[in-house]
Amino acid sequence: MVAFEPDQRNFLLPSRNISSNGIDNVTVIQKIVSDYEGMKQLYLPSHSGEHSIVRKSERSTCCASITIDRYVLETDFIYVDLMRNDAEDSEPLVVEETSHVIAECSYAIVMEFQPRLWPETERDLLIFRNELEKYTIYIIINSPFLIKKVTLSYLFAITGRNRSVMTNLLLVPKQRTRFR
């Protein structure tokens, strides 16, 4: 298990929780995950759960950024089975820069889908939409069934009508190149 948390104060929280529970199979990395390798500005709003690289606020700090592709190449991971992606409005950037991992591992993604601020990422949403074509898409819902299968066009249709919509998605690769 690898957890990414860039801000110093937030980084200490999972680190302390993991050590105080005696867990030895979780590594916490103090880096931003995005489409960029190098230093990147992280905006720090008052709510520590909303630190973001795209949602601007008065306070900010510079943090090291890495792509999932690069991290996997630099480490010994043969398989990546699941990624939870809660990058506070930069989720598309994380997904777009995982082409190598997806090709090699075909892992499932659980991600927050809140397109309210995505245009600020200055990326063509079509690129992200094309990435989503590789997955079977499920909306996570609060019901005994937990997930509901939806089409890509349905997903973008509902967000087109109501851009403040926020839901969690489960993305399962349509073609798994490796199976475990």
Added chain:
Amino acid sequence: MRSLKEFIRLFKATNNWYDVVFAELGLRKHPIICFGDGLSVYYYDGAFSIEHFLERPYDRVNSRGRDAIDIHAYYEDMAPNFALWGARTFYAFEHNPICYQMALRNLSLNSFRNIYLFNEGVGSHNHIIKLMDSRPSIDFALKNSGENGVFAALAKREVYEPSTLEVIKRQVRKGMTTFDVGANVGWYSLHLSDL
């Protein structure tokens, strides 16, 4: 700020009501509050409801000569009340080590010999539970987050995003590699670490 009625109630019930006011204003840290009936407790700002001691909701329960159990005792406001009203034996369980220490300090202020406090949780079967710690920013987050997010859920002792957690748990099996981007307090990382 308290209303005049609340101040009058506080004044009547406690011997040192001014310490409560000082604590609420941030001028005193963890003062000992002494109640008229002999009960004393530490005042923990943010974790303590003085109203609990003023209203004494457990007084309505007839505990005289009976045994009582308090599961998730927190800072233990219940045991002294019950002991005061004649409960035979009182067993209290608090799993959180910080709250356990708070409860222990409160019990040590009062000379009850029939209260047994355990630093253990109570559940449906014997197992080790994981505790989440978000102390550095929990009060701050609650004040600024509109009471949402993982901090608020933990403060209310709720499961954060239960559906998403369940979906992720069903996807992950033992030995799998998972990435948690935007881990925050590590809610998902901790839950997945022992799968």
